[in-house]
Amino acid sequence: MKYINVYIILSIPFFSSAQYMGTAAVTQGSATTITNNLYTCTGGRIAGIGTITATDNSTWTVPAVVNYTNNSFPFASNLYNSCIGATYANSNLALAALTGTDIVTIDPTGEVITAYVFADNYFEMYINGVPVGKDNVPYTQFNSNIIRFRVNKPFTIAMLLVDWEENLGLGSENNNGYAFHAGDGGMVAVFKDASNNIIAKTDGSWKAQTFYTSPIMDLSCPYEVGTSRLSSNCSASDSNDGNAYYGLHWNRPSNWNDAAFIDNTWPNANVYTNATIGVSNKPSYTNFTNIFDDPQNDAQFIWSSNVILDNEVIVRYNVGSTAFVFENHVKNNILKLHPNPAKDNFKIYFSDETKISDIKNICIYNSKGEKLFETEKSFETIYMPNLQSGLYLVKINFKDYQITEKLIVE
Numbered sequence: 001m002k003y004i005n006v007y008i009i010l011s012i013p014f015f016s017s018a019q020y021m022g023t024a025a026v027t028q029g030s031a032t033t034i035t036n037n038l039y040t041c042t043g044g045r046i047a048g049i050g051t052i053t054a055t056d057n058s059t060w061t062v063p064a065v066v067n068y069t070n071n072s073f074p075f076a077s078n079l080y081n082s083c084i085g086a087t088y089a090n091s092n093l094a095l096a097a098l099t100g101t102d103i104v105t106i107d108p109t110g111e112v113i114t115a116y117v118f119a120d121n122y123f124e125m126y127i128n129g130v131p132v133g134k135d136n137v138p139y140t141q142f143n144s145n146i147i148r149f150r151v152n153k154p155f156t157i158a159m160l161l162v163d164w165e166e167n168l169g170l171g172s173e174n175n176n177g178y179a180f181h182a183g184d185g186g187m188v189a190v191f192k193d194a195s196n197n198i199i200a201k202t203d204g205s206w207k208a209q210t211f212y213t214s215p216i217m218d219l220s221c222p223y224e225v226g227t228s229r230l231s232s233n234c235s236a237s238d239s240n241d242g243n244a245y246y247g248l249h250w251n252r253p254s255n256w257n258d259a260a261f262i263d264n265t266w267p268n269a270n271v272y273t274n275a276t277i278g279v280s281n282k283p284s285y286t287n288f289t290n291i292f293d294d295p296q297n298d299a300q301f302i303w304s305s306n307v308i309l310d311n312e313v314i315v316r317y318n319v320g321s322t323a324f325v326f327e328n329h330v331k332n333n334i335l336k337l338h339p340n341p342a343k344d345n346f347k348i349y350f351s352d353e354t355k356i357s358d359i360k361n362i363c364i365y366n367s368k369g370e371k372l373f374e375t376e377k378s379f380e381t382i383y384m385p386n387l388q389s390g391l392y393l394v395k396i397n398f399k400d401y402q403i404t405e406k407l408i409v410e
Helices: 091-096 324-333
Strands: 025-028 032-035 049-053 060-061 077-080 111-119 120-128 128-136 142-150 155-162 173-176 178-183 187-192 198-199 207-216 224-225 228-230 246-249 269-272 301-303 309-320 336-339 345-348 359-368 371-375 382-383 388-398 402-409
Touching: 025 371, 060 207, 060 246, 091 142, 111 120, 111 128, 128 142, 142 336, 155 187, 155 198, 173 198, 198 309, 301 309
Parallel strands: none
Antiparallel strands: 025 246, 032 049, 049 060, 077 142, 111 142, 111 187, 120 128, 120 155, 155 309, 173 178, 187 198, 187 301, 207 246, 207 309, 224 228, 269 301, 336 345, 345 382, 359 371, 359 388, 388 402
C-alpha cells in the first residue's frame, strides 16, 4: 500500500510576533465604524471614528480618542474656516470678530495670550492641563484657528495632534488616484503676548511623541530607540489593496497634558518645510504668512519623526518667564544631585546663589511621567528606600522657574 502525503495550504492572514519587536499593540485590517461623521462641510472629507481590536485583545479608538463632541472642551475661534464662511483676509479681521467671551481664564491675574494655529488635520490644546481650544474642523476643508487664554508665566503647552483617516484603522485615504493613500500631518503655531510680541513658536525644541502609526505594510520595518518610535524604514507607497495593513498603538500617559508631566525623555519634534506639508494653495495658511512666517521669528511646521505614517502625536512646550530662561544656568551651575547613581537616598546641592527657602516643592517622577514623591519641605536630603532600579526625574519648582535633573537609582 502506498501512502501519499497531501499538503494543504490555507490562505489565512496572520503575522508572527517575531516580525515586530516594539512596544506597541498591533492591529491588522479595518476598524469598525462607531461614528459615521463628526462634521459636515461642503467639499470636506468624512471624519469618522472607529474601534479596532489588537492581537493582545486591547481595543483602540481610531484615529484617536478626541474631545470633539465634549461640550465642556471649548472650540477655538476661527482664523479661517471656509466651511462656515469665515474667510478672513488677515488676522486683524479675525480678531475683530471676537467679543472676549472666547478667552479662557487659567490665572485671573495673568495676561491674555493669543495663539494662532494651523493643523493638518486636527488639534486639541491644553495650557497647564486646562482645555483652551479644539479644532473646529476635524478633517477638511483645511482651516486655521485663534485661541486666547489668560495665564501667568511660566506655563506649559500640550497639544494632541491627529492626522485623520478615511480608511479607519489603516491610516489612509482615497487620494491621488489610490484607495489607500497615506496622507501627511503637520502643525504650526505662534503665541503672542498682550503686547503682540511672539513668546513661543513651533520649532525643533518642542517635544513630540507618537501614539498611532499606520499603515504599516511590513511589521519588520518599525523600530524603537529609547523612547523614539521610528518608522523611517517603512514604505509609504500608495496602494489599491491595503485592507491587510497593520497599525501600531501606544497608550497615552494619563497626565500627558499636565504642567507637571515630565517629557524630558521624549524625542524632540521634527521640523518640516511649507513645501513638504503642502500649504501653498491653502488660504487658511497663506492669508496669514505675516504671522506664521514672520521674517524675524519664523514658526516651523512640526510633527514626530514620520509626518506621513504617524497619525496621533502629542507635542509639548514650556513657555517661561524672564527668570525661567535662567534655568539652564541654574541647572548647570547651581544644582547637583549626589550621589548619582544613588541607592536609597540622595542630597541636593546648591551654590550660594540659590536660597533653599525659595523652593516651592520637590517632586520625583518615573520615566513614564508618573509622580512618585512630592514634598514642600525645603530639605536637602531625599530618602527613597522603595524606588526600584531605573531612571527617575527630579523636578524642583521655584517661584519663577523649574529645574529638572535625571537621577539613576541602582
